[in-house]
Amino acid sequence: MRPIRSALNRIRHPAILAIGLVLAAAILIEMGVYSSQNLLSWSTVRISLIVAVLCAMLGIAPAWVSCLLFAVSGYALLWLFSPLTTIMIAALTSIAVLSFTKPRLGASASLIAFAALTVNNTQNQLTASNIVGMTVMCLCPLSLGFGLNLLLAQRQATAALRRQLDRERTARHLHDTISNDLAYMILRIDQASHDDPPADQNQYQLRLADLRAIAETALDHTHQVIRQLEHADESNDIAHISQTNEDMAGRKAKQQRERLEDIIQTQQRRLKSLGFQGDGILGTFDHPLADDILDLLEGLLNELYANIAKHADPDAWYAVTISFDRQHVIISASDARNNNETQIGLGSGLERYRTVIESISGTFTVTDNADGWNAEIAIPLFQTDSSAARTYQT
Incomplete structure (x- = not known):
């Protein structure tokens, strides 16, 4: 055998x-x-x-x-x-x-x-007919082989591009989830090392439980990445086939809003445990967002909050707002820089998002001066260019 x-x-x-x-x-x-x-x-x-x-x-x-x-x-x-x-x-x-x-x-x-x-x-x-016959006899297999070779090369190039996009998407997901979770754990551990140990045993257990919850979140994100690599992600089934398209759109928009609110609330709890005070405001939207837009928005929110935790002044007020108009998702973020900040990570997350958003005709404006740090971001909701739409998934 x-x-x-x-x-x-x-x-x-x-x-x-x-x-x-x-x-x-x-x-x-x-x-x-x-x-x-x-x-x-x-x-x-x-x-x-x-x-x-x-x-x-x-x-x-x-x-x-x-x-x-x-x-x-x-x-x-x-x-x-x-x-x-x-x-x-x-x-x-x-x-x-x-x-x-x-x-x-x-x-x-x-x-x-x-x-x-x-x-x-x-x-x-x-004769001339013999010459034509010989030419056709030699050119037919030659052109057939060349054509198949070009077709195979095109398919291989497409497959290579798809693999590259998958790797880039996985790298972005790792940065937006696991690395930010671990960075938050480091900040919490640094905070605990500078503070006096709590005399109350219950308070001590609460700190440990909080750190354990962060570790479980990072582990869950790790499993998500593994499922993506194995192409084992499962799509959600439609519960009621008899529902109209409008009802299904409303249900999907509600689910998306709940996902975004959960991200904002989780990130705000993390910042509050580090001593930050601020606001996170999510606007309303009636129609569901495209899946690639939602993925991009979720990753950007995680990155913005992680950026605040790493570089902002805990004593200053921060704000993150998300609003919607007919053509754009508009994200605004502001905080005050911490002059004594501890650098964690490469700090390349927002730059990567800037590249992605600008490549799909969006805008990403950042001002950093003595008055504070501000970001104004607009992401287009609709794309007519298929190549631009694929950029979301990098």
């Missing part, structure tokens, strides 16, 4: 293997028909068997097997004058396979075939 598995693993192009096996069977059948009528010489039979074996091996090593198949089948056609039509098909197939796997070798094989046919036909009267 192990040699069989090893041989199967070497098959890079199952379609080429299937074509080669069918062609090998056709050669054997046609050879049997002609042999029963005593129309084949022993040398032709031997060459035909070699061609059939090479056709059967096409799927294992397409490049060098196709070169041998081109040479052997060409020899059979030009010097043995084989009556087997399948030998000619094998020669054309070798050109097509070479053009697909090694385009330069395919073009060279096509030129060699055209030159060999021209030399062979010079013994007879070479």
Whole structure:
């Protein structure tokens, strides 16, 4: 079984293997028909068997097997004058396979075939129709192989781009969730290390429970990332099929608002435990947000609150507001910088969001001066460019 598995693993192009096996069977059948009528010489039979074996091996090593198949089948056609039509098909197939796997070798094989046919036909009267026929015979497999090669290259490029976008989305999710959770834990631990230990045992247990809840959140976010990597995320089923589209839209908008409110309340509780005071205001929206807009907004909110926890002055008031108009989500954030702040992380989260938002025709304006730090962000709700829409998921 192990040699069989090893041989199967070497098959890079199952379609080429299937074509080669069918062609090998056709050669054997046609050879049997002609042999029963005593129309084949022993040398032709031997060459035909070699061609059939090479056709059967096409799927294992397409490049060098196709070169041998081109040479052997060409020899059979030009010097043995084989009556087997399948030998000619094998020669054309070798050109097509070479053009697909090694385009330069395919073009060279096509030129060699055209030159060999021209030399062979010079013994007879070479007419314009013969030249056209030879040209078409050589160009058809060449163009077929080139076309398939370009199609495969395009699919590979698309798959590579999709993998890159998935990696970037995962990296952003890691930064927006797990790294911010851990940064908040570090801030809480630093706060506890500077404060006197609580005399009340219950208060001490509450601090431990809070830290444990943060760790559980980080663990849950880790599991979410793992599910994304494994493509195991499950979509929510529709509960009532009989609901109208308007009812479903209202339900979805309500669920989205609850998700955003939960993020704001959780982040405000965290900031309050660190000594911050401020407001988080969420406006209303009647129609549901697109999934990519919601993902972008959730990540941005987490990053803004994490930015406040890391760099703002706990004694100054902070504010985060989210409002909606017909075409944009408008986010405003303000705080006062802490001159004695402890730098945690790379601080590249907001810069990455700026790049994403500006790439989809949004605006991201930040002012940082003695009066405080302010951010005004506008995210468009609708996109007509599909490439821009994909940017949300990076």
